[in-house]
């Protein structure tokens with residue numbers, strides 16, 4: 001290569017991608033990076049996660065050391081102030097001059113602040129860099145109300161951040177709807193309503209004219225329609241403008257409304273100068289997303305490396321979660337093309353809006369808008385990107401539950417289909433990686449970089465990898481872990497049929513190695529579901545996750561919480577008093593849970609047995625809040641007190657809770673019983689829920705709250721007490737036998753071949769002829785119930801295991817508390833950064 | 844390595860699990876691993892660097908890719924019992940020497 005010295009101005013996401021790609025293509029050329037920001041390139045796309053607790057350092061895409069290792073000079077914290085194309089030099093504000101053979105401008109863009117009187121006050125901020133973020137946090141600390149001006153993608157992200165910072169949050173938008181660039185009117189409206197229901201106030205058609213001193217707040221915003229809004233801080237997010245000053249000053253061609261004009265090779269009007277990323281104008285457009293910027297960087301590198309690949313524009317489809325609302329926009333969302341037709345599906349109750357824009361002949365997808373439900377996004381994007389012919393009735397793609405909806409599986413995609421747009425990885429590239437011997441998801445990710453950018457393609461990538469595995473005759477690995485070549489369902493069968501009663505026996509007969517933190521708790525749970533032995537028996541003790549091992553939930557500082565069972569939420573005053581006394585004597589933080597019982601937090605492990613001794617003496621039992629087992633059966637007041645109740649919901653809830661307490665399952669189980677169809681106990685969000693009617697109990701199954709809520713399905717109607725219990729026995733045992741580890745009933749049903757109908761056949765019609773066995777198995781569990789805390793406190797050897805030290809009676813001196821609202825809370829050392837991504841699996 | 848401290852008896856640590864011992868002001872997680880009917884002992888810092896809690900002795904022991912490990916009970920990272928190295932991140936825990944004399948489990952820095 002002839003190029004000797006490449007200088008890159010701007011060390012943002014695109015500039016960085018360029019540098020990495022160039023170094024990979026050319027080991028020898030000189031590379032100098034000059035950046036205005038003090039820190040090397042970081043992940044701007046995930047900036048908002050800092051508000052949710054991620055340390056800013058975790059956003060870093062590289063480091064000075066890494067650049068040094070790659071032989072890249074970097075000069076940061078000093079912007080380029082002048083460019084001299086004739087001399088081939090750039091000079092920084094700090095007075096340093098650098099010569100180049102080729103220059104790359106990757107200066108990005110800056111937030112546009114509309115010219116408003118008062119818009120330069122210090123309470124008026126913008127949101128683009130890590131430094132901006134610090135400024136927003138600092139200003140928010142003394143604020144009660146915050147306003148974001150601009151209801152686009154970034155504005156809404158920023159609104160989310162303000163909300164996370166605890167401010168009353170408003171979004172002010174000039175246009176009639178939110179996210180006007182990506183969404184059509186219907187989509188904007190649904191999004192607006194959803195966001196308002198989350199407590200963010202949306203004001204559309206508002207043109208801000210003036211910002212003055214406020215009365216109750218620091219600022220008052222005045223709008224063109226004579227209304228006003230008081231706030232303490234304002235973040236402007238009214239669009240971005242390309243950072244093209246250097247190009248303008250040095251005579252390079254720029255667009256009428258800004259942006260450095262580039263050709264297919266990302267070359268500017270000077271053939272030694274390239275522009276890439278958000279500062280570049282291609283075909284009259286600025287591409288305000290990171291993936292197109294990466295494509296430009298690659299095109300520029302290919303040009304320097306002598307094997308040019310053209311940049312021909314890029315897909316601007318986006319899928320995101322804004323304030324918890326799923327939003328997706330694909331292609332021509334507004335249906336601007338000639339003859340375009342639209343299909344619209346909207347469900348105002350569920351706040352879902354979907355629109356398909358198709359060509360005149362209904363054969364190709366031109367665009368789509370999804371609000372409130374993005375499940376179809378991956379499939380639709382593939383139709384769009386690969387111009388796959390649409391099914392005869394395209395509406396089937398967005399209307400839920402349409403028979404025979406052609407779910408576009410990985411197999412249907414052509415090799416050219418883009419799977420990961422951040423790293424431009426096609427299905428063909430994944431298949432090639434398989435050919436080269438990379439044979440599982442982790443290896444494919446490491447090799448192709450797929451799914452290591454925004455992460456939006458993770459589900460699609462997995463299905464492509466699974467499809468590759470199965471079409472190559474390689475087994476899709478469903479083994480529980482490296483120690484057992486079996487699924488949980490198979491292990492359950494081996495334990496039951498082989499009459500195996502310990503982990504060691506199972507390992508000796510069917511496994512290898514020592515076991516691990518995946519298979520041990522899973523097998524412990526299977527053994528308990530089958531034989532119901534005391535979970536802390538010597539043979540089982542070391543298998544249990546820490547919560548099961550200490551029969552309490554471990555908290556972030558190593559202390560534990562205590563949740564006694566309060567069946568159906570019914571509790572006597574005397575018992576309430578005992579809970580209060582115990583909490584007071586041990587100085588435990590006390591809280592009513594969402595499950596109609598009381599949680600006492602902050603007990604040290606060595607205090608647990610003594611606390612439980614007192615609770616047991618007062619008639620309490622363990623609540624299994626720590627176990628993958630039945631948790632709570634919530635109840636409403638029911639017919640005993642409520643003027644609408646038709647059956648005794650409290651009585652039934654107590655009966656059910658006492659029947660299934662202690663039942664170990666693949667995941668936790670929750671239930672509720674409501675006394676009439678007003679459903680005050682929320683039974684339809686439970687694994688199994690019961691609602692009273694004039695003609696008996698109705699049973700609903702496989703509901704879920706939590707991360708992915710699912711409404712329970714009506715399973716059986718008009719049951720008497722005995723029929724109800726019989727069907728629940730069968731249902732629960734069938735789930736316990738066949739579900740995967742950590743699979744709630746909702747996900748289990750969704751993966752069950754044959755679905756709800758099949759489940760009804762097995763449980764109600766006994767199509768497999770196993771119901772008698774299921775009932776018998778359940779009865780054995782019911783008959784062998786023991787309160788494991790009671791068993792434990794009666795066994796001095798077990799009690800000793802709860803001491804923090806094996807050789808001292810002291811407690812852990814690192815456990816310390818401070819006080820808040822009259823109770824204790826863990827003392828958080830000032831320097832400690834919150835852990836963001838990991839979830840404690842036990843609990 | 845001369846300063847052996849006796850911390851407990853072998854039977855104070857249930858097989859394939861750990862207990863925490865206090866040595867001076869140090870909290871040490873001592874593990875008893877039972878393989879082919881023989882006991883092996885390992886010891887590491889009890890402090891979990893990810894959560895900041897003193898709890899590693901309460902983790903599940905096992906093998907991952909043939910390495911003997913304990914899984915942190917809080918966020919589930921794995922630490923090699925032999926070297927103290929974390930498998931997921933670039934962090935090493937201090938390991939302690941362990942020996943059994945008669946029935947006594949002894950530690951040395």
Ligand code: SRM
Nearest residue numbers: 553561593594595597625704705706707708744840842843
């Ligand atoms: C204490 C409580 C919050 C409260 O103060 O109200 C709570 C606390 C925890 N929940 Fe919960 N959940 C509590 C009610 C709920 C509810 C509401 C309910 O049960 O009616 C839900 C949604 C309903 C559902 O499960 O479908 C709920 C959905 C979750 C989930 C998400 C499950 C899912 O399928 O998506 C997790 C995570 C998990 O289990 O993997 C979780 C996990 C946890 C863990 C175990 C998190 C952890 O690993 O540390 C928390 C343990 C607290 C502790 O140490 O004691 N908690 N959790 C509630 C205890 C209820 C009880 O009396 O047992």
Ligand SMILES: Cc1cc2nc3c(=O)[nH]c(=O)nc-3n(C[C@H](O)[C@H](O)[C@H](O)COP(=O)(O)OP(=O)(O)OC[C@H]3O[C@@H](n4cnc5c(N)ncnc54)[C@H](O)[C@@H]3O)c2cc1C
Nearest residue numbers: 010012013014015035036044079080107108277278289290
């Ligand atoms: C909060 C937020 C969320 C986002 N979310 C998404 C998303 O979900 N998906 C998506 O695709 N995109 C998203 N984006 C957009 C994405 O971050 C940008 O498209 C991408 O960063 C553009 O990269 P760039 O390198 O062109 O510009 P930048 O990342 O802005 O980098 C330009 C760099 O050049 C420096 N610079 C400017 N002038 C000079 C000079 N004269 N001398 C030296 N250095 C200079 C700047 O200081 C800056 O560091 C988001 C942006 C923000 C702010």
Ligand code: SF4
Nearest residue numbers: 636642645675676680
């Ligand atoms: S569900 Fe019906 S019976 Fe129960 S409290 Fe509500 S209104 Fe009353």
Ligand code: FES
Nearest residue numbers: 420422453454455
């Ligand atoms: S699409 Fe962003 S990581 Fe793949």
